[in-house]
Every structure is written in C-alpha cells, then in structure tokens.
Amino acid sequence: MLTKAPKGTKDLLPEEAYKWHYIENKFKDLCELYGYKEIRTPIFEHTELFQRGVGDTTDIVQKEMYSFQDHGNRDITLKPEGTSPVVRSVVEHKLFAGPQPNKFYYDTACFRYEKPQAGRLREFHQFGVETFGSNDMLADAEIIALAQDFLTKMGITDISLRINSVGCPVCRKEHRKALREFLEPKYDELCDTCKDRYNKNPMRILDCKSPVCQELVKGAPVMLDYLCDDCREAFEDLKKNLDSLGVTYEVDPGIVRGLDYYTKTAFEFVTDAIGAQGTVCGGGRYDHLVEEVGGPETPGVGFGLGKERLLLTMEACGAQIPEPSDADVFIAVMGEEAKGAGLKLMQDMRSEGIKVQMDVMGRNIKNQFKFANRIGAAKTIVIGADELARNSFAIKDMESGEQIEVPMEEIINSLK
Ligand code: ATP
Ligand code: MG
DSSP, X not given: OTTSXXXXXXXXXXXXXXXXXXXXXXXXXXXXXXXXXXXXXXXXXXXXXXXXXXOTTSHIIIIIOOEEXXXXXXXXXXXXXXXXXXXXXXXXXXXXXXXXXXXXXXXXXXXXXXXXXXXXXSEEEEEEEEEESOOSHHHHHHHHHXXXXXXXXXXXXXXXEEEEEOOOHHHHHHHHHHHHHHHXXXXXXXXXXXXXXXXXXXXXXGGOXXXXXXXXXXXOXXXXXGOOHHHHHHHHHHHHHHHHHTOOOEEOTTOOOSOTTOEEEEEEEEOSTTSSOOEEEEEEEOSSHXXXXXXXXXXXXXXXXXXXXXXXHHHXXXXXXXOOOSOSXXXXXXXXXXXXXXXXXXXXXXXXXXXXXXXXXXXXXXXXXXXXXXXXXXXXXXXXXXXXXXXXXXXXXXXXXXXXXXXXXXXXXXXX
C-alpha cells in the first residue's frame, strides 16, 4: 500500500510532464486568443453545491463523489466537475453585475469514484471554458468552435462533433410525460437507481450505464421531438452559426449528458481512436444554474475537455509533441581550478537564459562527454588547466564534432 498510488490515480513523471506543459500552454494561448480569462477555484467545495448544481439524481452525485466531513463538521466534496464551482464563484463575487459576457477558462483536477480503465480515472484533469450572460446561440457556437480549433491544433484528426438540444424546463415536461409512458411497462426491469429516477427525473435513465437499462431505453422518445418553439429556434440558430463558422457536426438525439444543469445546447466530441471512453470533450448551455446556486437569472454555456483522453487521442492520431532537451550546453571540467571557472561560467550563462549543466557526480572527462550526449546537449565547453592559462575555451558541436576556440569573455555571446 505504502508504495502504490491509490487506485484510479497516476503520478505524472518528467517523461510525460513536458506533454502536459505543451497542451496546457496551447490551451491557455488559444483561450486568450478567443478572449477568455483564467479562473481558479478551490479543489473542494460544499457538498451541497454539487447536489444542487449537478443534480441529485445524477450518477456523479449518487455514486461518484469524494465527500467527507471536515473537522468543523462541514460537508465537503472534492470537485467532480468544473462548472458548478465557477458558477459559485461568479455568484459569490457578483461577477454577473459587470459588463457581459464574462468569459472564463480553467484547468483543474476532478475527482470521481468510477471504475478505473483506459481513459477513466478517479483523479483526472480537465480544461474548461464558460461564457456567462449571453442568450445568443453565437456564444454556444463560439465555444464549440474553440473546442474544435483546439483539437485540430493538437493534431487530432479522428474526431467528430455531435450536437443535440435537451430543451428547457417548459418542453421537458412533455418529454418527461412521454418518457414515463414509454417506460411504464418496463418499470420492474429498471435498476433500483432508475426506479427512483422514473419518478424524480426519468431523463436520467437515458444516461444510465447499466446494460439492462440501456437496452430498455432503446427507441425511447427523444427530446428533439418535444422542443418548444423557443428551443427549436435556438437549435436551428446554433446549426446556422456552426455552418457559418465552417464547423461540421452531426445531430445526435441520443446525447443527454451526465449533468442535470444543461438546457438547449448539448454537444460532445467523440473519437473511436481510444476505445470505449471516447468522449474527449462535452458541454452545453445551462440557463438556470446561476439561479440554482443563488444568483440572478444569468445564462451560461461551456465545456469540459479531459486532458488524459486528449493525450491518448493525440497519441492514437500520431500527433507530435516536441521534446525539450535537458540542456543546450554542457560544461566539461578537468581539475579543481577548472571547476570553479566552470561554476562561474554556468551561473553567468544561466542569467543570460542559456540552458546549461555541469557534472555534479565527479565523472572523469570521458564520462562527462558521454553524459553530455545523454542529456542531448548541442554544445560542450571544455575547461582544463591549458584553457585557463590561455583564457579561452573550446566549444565543441556535439553533432558535427567540430571545435572552435573562443576567448572567455566572448563565450556567452558566441553561444547566443
Ligand atoms: P463519460 O460519459 O465518458 O463518463 P462524462 O459525460 O461523465 O464522460 P463530463 O462530465 O462531461 O464527462 O466531463 C468532461 C470530460 O472530462 C469528458 O468528456 C472526459 O474527457 C473527461 N472525463 C470525465 N470523466 C472522466 C474520468 N473518470 N477519467 C478521465 N476523464 C474523464
Ligand atoms: Mg461520466
């Protein structure tokens, strides 16, 4: 136990970390390009936030949350998703009062007690984006275009966008009625969780992971057939905007999403390249979540994009991530006096932004060169008694083997 990370968690080792830096930097740059600003919220929140926000008949709230009481008897939950905490923050800091829209992005760990498998962990990481304040389907289309743009920039080719409308509280009533009628003869066969959902929120049954329930809901009435005029118009608008943006999509009436807060727009980017857990990005509109959390009526739309699944998909698509070298320059030294000169030179070089290393293992000169090769240094500088006496050092190009002699005071300039 002591030497094994908890089930469903993973260490990020240096051999992988550079890939994470790469996607994180690219995501941040793209969000800023689209006019989004970063927001960071705590890793845990009051449990009630997720019960209210995500919905108490969802799998997340019923089965997957890491919840506990702290020493002050507060009910606390490690965030299972990123949107509700951002909404809480918007309400707490009255960000709805300023100029609209408010556009945020985040990069966060999430926690869900799920069955770990490829692309499914208990601690996982998400990029997310949220726009607040706009009822216009332009906001939805922009969010989708941003996700699409990012996935393309990451070298992902094998992915498709599916869109749907999950309606609003008005038209959902009709759909709910139809759904109950459809499921009534099958009620006894539903899993226990879904029996409860039948009364409270039958739409959640469509999202149940149990194979029996999945079979039972085949052919069930779909929300798209029950949209009110407002929701239908919005969906047509969304499609028009996506067409204008040149984003290709497929309408998939089966998308319901695992969180209760969605209204109207729901979408997923799905790939076949990484096995069963193929949803890389999912999102949609949530017009009543801000009110649910205690703020004024403020519409919102956003997405979450799983970093682990993104990296798996990039790998499957053969996307290249440039691997940084450990050092651009290595200083090889012979003798005590040379060590001192090497140290000083190393420090001067670092203050000029040159990536440089020196031996700290007491290696002989031959092994220092071997080490320089191993860490991928492009140049090696040799300092020994002769070099010190001449006050000029040899710079060796590790690839060509070519060597030039450079006066000490010109070393840094010649490297730059
Ligand atoms: P799924 O249907 O695969 O369970 P979800 O609908 O529960 O996904 P969301 O809540 O929409 O997922 O989260 C957004 C994204 O976060 C997903 O598209 C996925 O990339 C990622 N994600 C969700 N759960 C996990 C997990 N347990 N492990 C790794 N990534 C996850
Ligand atoms: Mg899930």
